[in-house]
Amino acid sequence: MTLRVVEWSTGTVGRHAIAGIDAHPDLELVGVWVSDPAKVGKDAGRLAGLDRDLGVLATDDREALFALKPDAIVHTAMTDDRIMEAIADLTEFVSRGIDVVSSGPVLLQYPYGLVPDDMITPIVDAARSGGASLHVNGIDPGFANDVLPLSMTSLSQQIDKVVCMEIADYSTYYQPVVMGELFGFGKPMDHQSMIFTPGVLSMAWGSVVRQIAKGLDVALDEPLVERVEKVPADRDVDTVSVAIAEGTLAAAHFEVVGQVNGEDRIVLAHYTRTSPEQCPEWPTPDSGDGSYRIEIHGEPFLRVEMSHHARTGDHNVSGMIVTAQRLVNAVPAVVAAEPGLVTALDLPLVTGRGLVAT
Template sequence: MVSTIVWGTGNIGRAAIRAVEAHPALKLTAVLVHDPAKVGRDAGELGGLGHRLGVAASTDVEAVLATAPGAVVYAASGDIRPDEALADIVRAVRAGAVVVTPSLYALYDQRGAPPELRQPVLAAIAEGRGSLFVSGVDPGWANDVLPLLVSGLATTVDAVRCQEIFDYSTYDQPDSVRYLVGMGQPMDYEPPMIAPTVPSMVWGGQVRLMARALGAELDEVREAVERRPLDATVTTASMGEFLAGTQGAVRFEVQGIVGGEPRIVIEHVTRIHASCAPDWPLAPDGVGAHRVIIEGRPRIEVTVEAADEDGNRSAGGNATAVGRLVGAIDWLVAAEPGLYDALDVPLRPIAGRLGRRRP
């Protein structure tokens, strides 16, 4: 079995602990945390499993990497600490581990990543013989392997659209919802998530990856953003009150332009309440879904709903993103050391998983 570390125990790390524990070819051997209050706590507790795994959380990165793990699931955030995340990941790769992570947006399309990001990783691979696979937490499969797979069912493809549709009233991350996304803020507030160039920085790599797979030459990558205010004050169960007149919904697109037209589009439609922007696309259950639309002949539309942690749609999205990453580990261990992206790593069934006891 592949000795596997989970580094970080937030929303992604919790799901990663459960995914590693469930994988028949992996063995969870260590958990790394940043918060001193989590040191010594059992991984089963941190992962929400309801039972102990006999693995205590640690902050000692050096000692954990010195055990020569076969794999590291790097689940710590790279949103506001990209340099630190890169340094952590390079350190693990140099130690000889296969590393899987959603935390380095620019490496979603690793071939088009800037040299200052690519070169340290390639140097660590050459030195330590480890590997790195980066896939999005959006989740990545919804913006790469799924649309590309579905496009293969069409006779002609005019455009590919990937949508995330989500009601944030169920999302227990108040700082992110209010300040990163801007829900409940005045309409003259500029949410960091949709500031100019930020959507392209985060999702542009996935647009370029799909273009490469489809053999399309991009003219450019554009952004389009629309925001709507709340007509009435609403109250959510986990985040409290959001006032009338403040931002209640945001819709943005990252567009891959081919021949002057948006042909490859990643779109987010998010609300804090279903009453805001009812004319925008809605999830079938009104909560959350990922949708792929292939405009062509025939027109194909696929909607995926995922739920985890007692039905939570956000947790379901995280879990499927983690499933893609953790499910790739044994394939990466058997492959040559290298820097991989979603077009390199197959999405495949995991032998021995059917009927396995849920962690």
């Protein structure tokens, strides 16, 4: 059965989601929502950079999209700086009986033990009353630190520590709000950026640590541990999102850690550069300029490095593609799932079924 899908936004992830929906044999793109008035009336194919029309025109009319009676919404709108508004949107979607896969807010990837129950209950109740499911995922938080590490642990005899790393050069990552405001790249070193405010890292990536702990049946110490290392630019650096002057924030290493009896057991780490030559003492990708590295310390020691790059060669473009595709390819499984909030622990194996080139 072909599922009717609405794509919600056409930004850095949404444009790739449109292409993914169009390529998927079990999905039909029936509507596209945009926030930019200049995009209203434009064909989805053009907005996705496909150089061809798909016969679906973008709109900012929510009710018109709901009237299409879609089976699912692929929601890729920016949520990092509008968390509560995004949760309200998702709650409305599922209350109308529409299944949803979304790239955020990332805390909903696995919110249990992360936020108060009264923040989760309304959206779960709305989903169950509407008979719909909601799945929040992507690549990180997402596949690189839920399905991938948990699958690797199936090879273990003893597990001492699970480490999930993102190692990346963000110089070609076009997200001015994320780069300039959330991370604070290009800001003075004493600037208190949102993401490094105590507690925020645990809110954003604590879901990763807690979901792995749940999958391994581990009770963690409370609270989670946050570690931050910030490095200034030793020269002026230009990125596609922000200009970084010498002496301002240019690189950051952070960790969100789940401990057991004071010992690190589950570690989520990011090594974020804005120029490849920065911080040579930090881990570097085995290949290219961006990767996810999983290490399972124990018996035996296991390590997997997942590198990626787009056909253009840019790993930041492929990062948006894999985020979009993890959502798009999960649509059939989420539609088939029981109503409520669906995590990676609840889903069957999600594959690229039907996407092999012929």
